[in-house]
Every structure is written in C-alpha cells, then in structure tokens.
Amino acid sequence: MTTNPRALLVGSGGSGDVVSAVALARSHGYRAPVFAVPLWERAIFDPRPGPRGSADVDHLEWTPGGARIVSSTRLPGGWSPLPELVRRTGIDLYLLDVTTGVRGLAKQLRAIAHHERADHLELVDAGGDIVARGDEPGLVSPALDAMLLAATAACGIRGTVTVVGAGLDGELTPHEFAESGAALKWRAGKPISGSVAADVYRQLAWFPSEASLLMLLAAQGVSGTVDITRGREPVVLEVGAARPVSMDVSAVARFNCLADAVRNTTDFATVDRILRDLGCVSEYGLEKDKLRRRPEVPQKRPWEGHSLTDLLDDIHPRADHVGVRRIYRKLALTSRREHQVLMSWLASRHAGCFVNPMLPLNALANNELRIGL
Structure with missing residues (x-):
C-alpha cells in the first residue's frame, strides 16, 4: 500500500x-x-x-x-x-x-x-x-x-x-x-x-x-x-x-x-441480541437495569457510619491488595465527582502506599472512612 x-x-x-x-x-x-x-x-x-x-x-x-x-x-x-x-x-x-x-x-x-x-x-x-x-x-x-x-x-x-x-x-x-x-x-x-x-x-x-x-x-x-x-x-x-x-x-x-x-x-x-441468545452476559442490559433501579430519592449511602475495613470484609483471603474499582463498587458510587473524591482521599489518606489502581490491604487497618462524599 x-x-x-x-x-x-x-x-x-x-x-x-x-x-x-x-x-x-x-x-x-x-x-x-x-x-x-x-x-x-x-x-x-x-x-x-x-x-x-x-x-x-x-x-x-x-x-x-x-x-x-x-x-x-x-x-x-x-x-x-x-x-x-x-x-x-x-x-x-x-x-x-x-x-x-x-x-x-x-x-x-x-x-x-x-x-x-x-x-x-x-x-x-x-x-x-x-x-x-x-x-x-x-x-x-x-x-x-x-x-x-x-x-x-x-x-x-x-x-x-x-x-x-x-x-x-x-x-x-x-x-x-x-x-x-x-x-x-x-x-x-x-x-x-x-x-x-x-x-x-x-x-x-x-x-x-x-x-x-x-x-x-x-x-x-x-x-x-x-x-x-x-x-x-x-x-x-x-x-x-x-x-x-x-x-x-x-x-x-x-x-x-x-x-x-x-x-x-x-x-x-x-449484536447484543445475538450474544444474549448465546448465553453471554449483556453489559448493555446490566447498565439499563442499573439505571432503572437507581432510586429517585437519595438513600443512605454504604459508607455512612462504617469504616473502609468494615465495607471490604469479603476480600479474598489470598489477596494482598484491593482494586480501586472493587472499592468504588462496594461504596455504590454513581458519579465521576464521587470517584474523584475517592481517588483524592486514597491519595492523601494513604500517601506513600496507594498506587492507582490498587491499595495494599495492610493500609486499611483501623482507618475510618471520611471522604466527604
């Protein structure tokens, strides 16, 4: 060519x-x-x-x-x-x-x-x-x-x-x-x-x-x-x-x-229909369902009154780090603004050990979640 x-x-x-x-x-x-x-x-x-x-x-x-x-x-x-x-x-x-x-x-x-x-x-x-x-x-x-x-x-x-x-x-x-x-x-x-x-x-x-x-x-x-x-x-x-x-x-x-x-x-x-017919997960369908289930009235958020350690009590026993996406899903974050606040909090509260996109689990001991979302 x-x-x-x-x-x-x-x-x-x-x-x-x-x-x-x-x-x-x-x-x-x-x-x-x-x-x-x-x-x-x-x-x-x-x-x-x-x-x-x-x-x-x-x-x-x-x-x-x-x-x-x-x-x-x-x-x-x-x-x-x-x-x-x-x-x-x-x-x-x-x-x-x-x-x-x-x-x-x-x-x-x-x-x-x-x-x-x-x-x-x-x-x-x-x-x-x-x-x-x-x-x-x-x-x-x-x-x-x-x-x-x-x-x-x-x-x-x-x-x-x-x-x-x-x-x-x-x-x-x-x-x-x-x-x-x-x-x-x-x-x-x-x-x-x-x-x-x-x-x-x-x-x-x-x-x-x-x-x-x-x-x-x-x-x-x-x-x-x-x-x-x-x-x-x-x-x-x-x-x-x-x-x-x-x-x-x-x-x-x-x-x-x-x-x-x-x-x-x-x-x-x-494409989405064909993949669903083949038994595949429909990412499009999951996103539509999530949007449909989002409450119109603000609900109590998962982080209120809890520590990050409490919220991540189901981490795999063989893991020594947790991924950021795992954290924000557990927190049920819904916007880019909340994501930015979380990232800023991780970077400041865990300076020296937080390396995007993961946080070492030993950094979570006795840390209260105060990220101001």
Whole structure:
C-alpha cells in the first residue's frame, strides 16, 4: 500500500486498552503509529447505557479517514478520559463507531488504514478475554472484543491480535488462558521494559483502567495479588504480565465463536441480541437495569457510619491488595465527582502506599472512612 508503512493499533475492548496500546507502540518503536478505539465508558462516568457512536460525541475532528478524538472532544451527559489522553500523549486517535455493527466497523478500519497509510493492524487487548472461546463462565465483557475481532478479520488488512497483561482483567482463569494459548499457538514478544512502562505510567496513572495500569506496574517490578472482583480469585501481578503475546487475527476469529456469530451485523442492538441468545452476559442490559433501579430519592449511602475495613470484609483471603474499582463498587458510587473524591482521599489518606489502581490491604487497618462524599 505504501513505501513508508505505519501501524494502526486498535483498542479491542474500549478506552483502557489504548493505554496498553500506547505502551506497546513505544516498546516496539513504531514510527508515528495511529490508534483507534470504540467508546463505551463505565456507567460511573457515562450514565447512558451502551456504546456511544460518532453522533453522540461533540467536537470530533473529521478527516477523510473518519472521526478523530482530540483534546477538545466532549461526551454530552458523560465523561471520557480519551480527550485528556490525547492531550497528554499527542497520539492520533480515531473513534470507532460500534453502533454501525461489524460491517460498519470493517469499513471504518479500511478508511483509517487507507488515509493514514497503515499496512498493518494490531488489535490490542489488555487482559486477554479476546482469546476466549466464548463460553467461559467468567466472561463478562464480550461484545466489543467480538465485534472488533470480526471486523478486523473482515477488513482486508494484514492483522494480528496482541494480548498484554494476560489475566489482569480477571475474566479468564489461568487454565483457560493457557488452553487458548495452546490452541492458538501464540508467539511471545519482548516484554515491555520498565523504563517504557514508567514513562507511560507517569503520563497516564490517572486513567481509569485496571488491567492496563496493573500491567504497567508489573513491568516496573511491582508484584502482588489483587482482588478486583468480588467472589473471584485475585489476579497475580508478576513481570511476565508485561510480555505481549501475538497471534494471527484470522486464527483468533475462528477460535472465538462469538466473533463468528456477530460478523454480519449492521447495528449494535443485533449484536447484543445475538450474544444474549448465546448465553453471554449483556453489559448493555446490566447498565439499563442499573439505571432503572437507581432510586429517585437519595438513600443512605454504604459508607455512612462504617469504616473502609468494615465495607471490604469479603476480600479474598489470598489477596494482598484491593482494586480501586472493587472499592468504588462496594461504596455504590454513581458519579465521576464521587470517584474523584475517592481517588483524592486514597491519595492523601494513604500517601506513600496507594498506587492507582490498587491499595495494599495492610493500609486499611483501623482507618475510618471520611471522604466527604
């Protein structure tokens, strides 16, 4: 396509994967890489259920390749960390509109690649749930990965799937992940160096992404076990989590039955219906139910009259850290403002030991929760 090729790195599961993609691009030494990502923020940041399309976003920069997210881009009624990420890193970041279904996504990827003269597409997933078969009981966020996997396989551009921070999203068990690796015959790459990870972490430590930030900490030599989801095994931080593994996108698309199931879709509602019919968790449905159950009259909040230690009495016994998302879910926080207050409180009350996105459990002893929410 071009005598001066560039890589197009796509965050497969949403905003957080872009953090890992930035670290991966710097580690590989890619020349002027281009990035693309779908937009579906957690309900605490964007109360409207489901993914957002380009018509839902203000101040995009339109190019022949599509819509780019810039520092002035805004999400009406919600908040996305992506414009601030662009401001701090200076990357070229395109918005992928998943409301158009897999067929629309494939067209968008082709347009971006043509306009940016990219001859290789790297689908980046922090955590590794993209290499699931699709029937694993712990799989809770399959929609975006399945759509991007199917679209990448169909767009006609040479592509790979790269997983970093294997297991750090807590969705696949180590055994399930190992089974996928054996079936897909993936190739282990050079670990993301501590210096690259430290540089990216300095820029993006504020970013609300557990799997990507945990990977950056692991690359810097931080170790431990982190309880990120109630009732599941803690995820393990160790240096191996910073080693990317790659495989051909077509092989992964054949392995992941969900990608095949949604490959002919032209809208997101159909994707959601197909995945529900296959027995998958509907993230969209969960968000709608949560919004419907939210009381109109303010209720007594969980933190009132309790210590943080009391509230986190169900932490896994083998964990030595607790994830921030685990904390804010336990506190039933509902807004970005409350999240910001919590982060400020953790940083001030536990200065020297709180490292986003986790807090060591030994820091919780006898601490009263006084965060002024």
